Amino acid sequence: MSHTYLTTQELSERIKYTPRTIRNELKDSVLIEGIHYIRPFGGRKILYVWEEIEKDMRVGVSGSINAMALQ
Template sequence: MSHTYLTTQELSERIKYNPRTIRNDLKDTVLIEGIHYIRPFGGRKILYVWEEVEKDMRTSIKGTVNAMALQ
């Protein structure tokens, strides 16, 4: 399976969030290292795995919709 790796800037353009919001609010809370992003070669650079981010965005929407329907 091939993956699409994105920088923070590229991810921000796709999901329409400010790069600072991704780094400060989403990383390590919603976006988890090893699932949604990696640090290639143990470095400081972060690359986001687009397929995992997109999958979880869609799952979160379904969960929210289902929870709202139960109320």
């Protein structure tokens, strides 16, 4: 399986959050290292795994819709 790796700026453009929000609010709370992002070669650079982020974003939406249907 191939993955699409994005910088913080590229992810920001796709999900419509500022890079600052991604770094300060989402990283390590919603976006988990090893699942949603990696640090290649043990460095400081962070690359986000688009397929994992997109999958989890969709699960959150479908989960909310299912919860509303049960009410």
